Amino acid sequence: MTAPPPCHTRVAQQPASPGSVGVTRTEYIDLPEPLALECGRSLHPIRIAYETYGTLSPRRDNVILVCHALSGDAHAAGYSSEPDAPSARDGFGAEDQGIAPRGGLGWWDGMIGPGKAFDTDRYFVVCTNVIGGCRGSTGPASINPATQRPYGSSFPVVTVNDMVRAQQLALHQLGIERLLAVTGGSLGGMQALEWTIAFPERVASCISIASTARLGSQGLAWNAIARNAITADPNWQGGDYYGSGRAPQAGIAVARQLGHVTYLSAEAMRQKFDRRLQERSSYSYTLDAADFAVESYLRYQGRQFAARFDANTYLHLSRALTYFDLAHSYGGSLERAFANTRARYLLITFSSDWLYPPSDSQEIEAALRANNKPVEHHTLQTSYGHDSFLLEEARQTPLIVEFLERVYAEVQARAEWSDQ
Amino acid sequence: MTAPPPCHTRVAQQPASPGSVGVTRTEYIDLPEPLALECGRSLHPIRIAYETYGTLSPRRDNVILVCHALSGDAHAAGYSSEPDAPSARDGFGAEDQGIAPRGGLGWWDGMIGPGKAFDTDRYFVVCTNVIGGCRGSTGPASINPATQRPYGSSFPVVTVNDMVRAQQLALHQLGIERLLAVTGGSLGGMQALEWTIAFPERVASCISIASTARLGSQGLAWNAIARNAITADPNWQGGDYYGSGRAPQAGIAVARQLGHVTYLSAEAMRQKFDRRLQERSSYSYTLDAADFAVESYLRYQGRQFAARFDANTYLHLSRALTYFDLAHSYGGSLERAFANTRARYLLITFSSDWLYPPSDSQEIEAALRANNKPVEHHTLQTSYGHDSFLLEEARQTPLIVEFLERVYAEVQARAEWSDQ
Numbered sequence: 001m002t003a004p005p006p007c008h009t010r011v012a013q014q015p016a017s018p019g020s021v022g023v024t025r026t027e028y029i030d031l032p033e034p035l036a037l038e039c040g041r042s043l044h045p046i047r048i049a050y051e052t053y054g055t056l057s058p059r060r061d062n063v064i065l066v067c068h069a070l071s072g073d074a075h076a077a078g079y080s081s082e083p084d085a086p087s088a089r090d091g092f093g094a095e096d097q098g099i100a101p102r103g104g105l106g107w108w109d110g111m112i113g114p115g116k117a118f119d120t121d122r123y124f125v126v127c128t129n130v131i132g133g134c135r136g137s138t139g140p141a142s143i144n145p146a147t148q149r150p151y152g153s154s155f156p157v158v159t160v161n162d163m164v165r166a167q168q169l170a171l172h173q174l175g176i177e178r179l180l181a182v183t184g185g186s187l188g189g190m191q192a193l194e195w196t197i198a199f200p201e202r203v204a205s206c207i208s209i210a211s212t213a214r215l216g217s218q219g220l221a222w223n224a225i226a227r228n229a230i231t232a233d234p235n236w237q238g239g240d241y242y243g244s245g246r247a248p249q250a251g252i253a254v255a256r257q258l259g260h261v262t263y264l265s266a267e268a269m270r271q272k273f274d275r276r277l278q279e280r281s282s283y284s285y286t287l288d289a290a291d292f293a294v295e296s297y298l299r300y301q302g303r304q305f306a307a308r309f310d311a312n313t314y315l316h317l318s319r320a321l322t323y324f325d326l327a328h329s330y331g332g333s334l335e336r337a338f339a340n341t342r343a344r345y346l347l348i349t350f351s352s353d354w355l356y357p358p359s360d361s362q363e364i365e366a367a368l369r370a371n372n373k374p375v376e377h378h379t380l381q382t383s384y385g386h387d388s389f390l391l392e393e394a395r396q397t398p399l400i401v402e403f404l405e406r407v408y409a410e411v412q413a414r415a416e417w418s419d420q
Numbered sequence: 421m422t423a424p425p426p427c428h429t430r431v432a433q434q435p436a437s438p439g440s441v442g443v444t445r446t447e448y449i450d451l452p453e454p455l456a457l458e459c460g461r462s463l464h465p466i467r468i469a470y471e472t473y474g475t476l477s478p479r480r481d482n483v484i485l486v487c488h489a490l491s492g493d494a495h496a497a498g499y500s501s502e503p504d505a506p507s508a509r510d511g512f513g514a515e516d517q518g519i520a521p522r523g524g525l526g527w528w529d530g531m532i533g534p535g536k537a538f539d540t541d542r543y544f545v546v547c548t549n550v551i552g553g554c555r556g557s558t559g560p561a562s563i564n565p566a567t568q569r570p571y572g573s574s575f576p577v578v579t580v581n582d583m584v585r586a587q588q589l590a591l592h593q594l595g596i597e598r599l600l601a602v603t604g605g606s607l608g609g610m611q612a613l614e615w616t617i618a619f620p621e622r623v624a625s626c627i628s629i630a631s632t633a634r635l636g637s638q639g640l641a642w643n644a645i646a647r648n649a650i651t652a653d654p655n656w657q658g659g660d661y662y663g664s665g666r667a668p669q670a671g672i673a674v675a676r677q678l679g680h681v682t683y684l685s686a687e688a689m690r691q692k693f694d695r696r697l698q699e700r701s702s703y704s705y706t707l708d709a710a711d712f713a714v715e716s717y718l719r720y721q722g723r724q725f726a727a728r729f730d731a732n733t734y735l736h737l738s739r740a741l742t743y744f745d746l747a748h749s750y751g752g753s754l755e756r757a758f759a760n761t762r763a764r765y766l767l768i769t770f771s772s773d774w775l776y777p778p779s780d781s782q783e784i785e786a787a788l789r790a791n792n793k794p795v796e797h798h799t800l801q802t803s804y805g806h807d808s809f810l811l812e813e814a815r816q817t818p819l820i821v822e823f824l825e826r827v828y829a830e831v832q833a834r835a836e837w838s839d840q
Contacts, residue, residue, distance in 0.1 A: 039705035157705040217689035217714045218681065224715040225677045228722070229649055231708055232670035239707070250652035257645045258678060261638065266774070269637035275745060283743055285459035285577040287659070287735045288651055292742070294637045295644040302648070315707045322712070323703055325695060354686070 019113045021053040024078035029170045041156040048170040049074045049129040049136025054120030061417045066127040067184030067191035070317045073135035076127040077112035080104030110393035117397040131166045132158040134310035153239030160324045164194045183207035185389030190324045196343040205344045205407040210389040212360035214325035223318045226255035230311050252311040253302030265352040265385035334367035345375040346403045350388035439533045441473040444498035449590045461576040468590040469494045469549040469556025474540030481837045486547040487604030487611035490737045493555035496547040497532035500524030530813035537817040550583040554730035573659030580744045584614045603627035605809030610744045616763040625827040629768045630809040632780035634745035643738045646675035672731040673722030685772040685805035754787035766823045767797040770808035
């Protein structure tokens with residue numbers, strides 16, 4: 001086993017506010033070997049960007065892996081040490097919660113920190129940027145060693161299984177072989193579920209939030225349209241736009257606007273915008289002015305996202321989302337997929353989430369119960385839609401705190417966890 | 421009053437199949453005067469494309485005006501006399517009903533014809549292409565008399581009220597002053613509602629289907645994103661693409677795909693596509709292949725629509741949809757808006773229509789009841805979503821037949837209707 005680096009001593013960590021992990025810094029791991037991908041190609045070199053919060057216990061039994069969603073990154077909590085860093089929390093309606101998206105606040109800061117759901121006084125939280133990403137991990141904007149130029153169109157298609165296997169290798173480099181819990185919302189929840197099947201012996205529990213075992217037709221459709229908006233932009237240039245001075249900013253803005261509306265509920269939008277006009281008292285009678293507040297808001301979201309997020313990464317992660325299908329990958333049925341898992345599951349869903357509806361997690365619950373696996377599923381009554389996983393922190397917290405306490409007590413009683 | 425042309429003698433009408441109005445031909449009316457638009461500008465000349473089905477009664481009391489939705493046109497029933505005419509029925513899932521979209525079948529053919537909901541053995545049905553349209557009526561591709569070039573970006577923004585006033589002037593040219601009924605779905609339903617308020621003395625009844633008195637925030641958002649997809653396409657050229665050899669085909673295809681998904685329900689999509697792969701047995705592991713049947717279908721829909729529909733018209737009609745707000749236009753409340761109407765109302769909505777949900781028509785119903793106006797509202801349990809208004813013909817038919825019979829009996833008893 002590789003000698004573990006001193007990853008349990010956090011750098012640059014100072015309290016910024018009560019319950020905050022303080023200022024955090026993204027670090028990097030280079031994987032020593034190529035990774036064989038599901039598509040048949042292999043990827044090398046692979047760098048993984050990660051952050052950690054809290055302290056690794058001497059038994060290394062308190063690790064929680066946090067997996068991010070489509071637009072996220074490794075910076076899940078605290079304030080970035082790079083003061084101008086864009087925040088993946090932008091556009092998640094954080095402003096509704098009175099949280100200014102200033103100074104690169106982590107995208108799940110409300111959930112990770114001292115006394116929070118993922119309590120950094122007790123647990124050692126790790127978050128990595130997925131492969132294919134654009135925030136430090138190897139992705140389409142990285143240098144292709146074969147050409148010494150950015151991959152662009154030559155970056156291989158990666159799957160959720162590939163992402164998870166890369167995470168496992170990165171954790172191994174950090175000396176971490178077992179996870180107390182793996183968690184995430186949306187695409188992050190897919191990764192959490194995949195972990196429990198790909199590495200059953202390494203995962204004590206899974207907290208999958210607002211996620212699914214596979215997108216349905218409508219979810220496939222939204223993703224296809226968002227990708228089409230990017231690839232229809234001539235500045236995409238077939239994916240080889242790096243260094244050209246042109247990027248598909250307009251296309252990714254449309255993709256983001258579309259995604260954004262699917263993350264909200266009609267009711268949440270009505271409460272926030274209704275048909276309010278934006279800084280005007282009457283219609284402009286033009287085609288392209290943003291007369292309505294909701295039109296102005298969407299333009300802002302599109303611009304902000306285009307400025308911080310790489311279009312090729314969007315395409316890759318969207319493709320990974322659509323390919324994810326546990327039944328398809330593991331034996332043809334969801335029941336078979338979960339047959340060999342050893343984790344305890346907590347599923348959290350939201351009544352107003354029509355993109356990843358509670359019924360999707362009910363199917364997961366049923367497949368687990370059919371295998372006599374321990375699972376609990378809580379559907380919270382909310383109005384924020386899919387974004388509830390990022391916004392309804394206070395209501396998720398007690399469920400997660402209680403679940404993790406129980407799992408941690410079980411793990412501490414297990415002999416095999418004392419000898420990694 | 422202008423002498424009526426012999427519009428009650430139908431040309432080129434021959435039965436093509438039982439219940440069909442046969443082969444139909446689009447005809448044209450030129451309005452004699454400029455139309456003052458809500459935006460403050462005026463439009464002249466105005467040509468209105470229209471079709472008629474059935475025979476005008478001697479008392480001219482059997483006229484039903486059919487208003488089309490965003491992607492429709494004047495060709496509502498029968499087979500077009502132009503054999504290669506594109507069908508506005510394309511993309512409405514007509515293939516699900518075993519109806520081939522061949523030879524330009526009218527977009528509401530299942531509803532209009534001998535023995536159908538709008539029974540051409542009894543009623544004289546008129547359908548006009550709205551102003552701003554691209555299928556024969558004056559729109560952004562028409563010649564601007566001031567420049568002798570296509571309007572493009574200089575075409576004025578038109579509203580639902582403008583469309584309705586242009587229809588009224590066209591009907592006047594045809595010698596028609598009163599409508600037994602005005603009907604339509606979606607944007608067509610908006611026009612039907614607007615008619616009853618703008619011209620209360622001219623309308624005996626209104627059949628508004630899958631419509632609303634105003635779009636909510638989410639509806640505004642979908643429309644804004646679709647418009648953004650078009651205006652983000654460099655080939656749009658600010659709206660002045662006519663004659664340039666380039667048109668925003670890619671942008672309007674994305675807009676159409678987005679619209680299309682909002683017209684369906686998640687359940688209808690699941691039934692039709694699920695996660696079925698398109699002519700392949702495994703993933704392509706590419707970003708841009710249409711691996712899934714739903715992806716392939718959306719591309720087809722986008723291509724078909726881009727080939728038959730003008731992008732500027734899409735922008736204008738989408739804008740008209742978003743500006744439509746009866747309460748805003750008429751006195752500040754829906755109750756006040758309907759205060760002076762004299763029509764009998766039939767509202768039809770569909771349980772699976774999340775774009776124009778039944779609750780929107782419940783608000784209309786409540787406002788009418790508060791004014792002691794005659795209204796009935798039927799919500800049909802369907803799975804097709806918003807497209808139900810085009811697909812669930814058999815279930816709408818008895819409601820409409822019974823309603824029209826009652827209204828026609830009332831009208832025939834009214835003295836003022838015998839003396840137009």
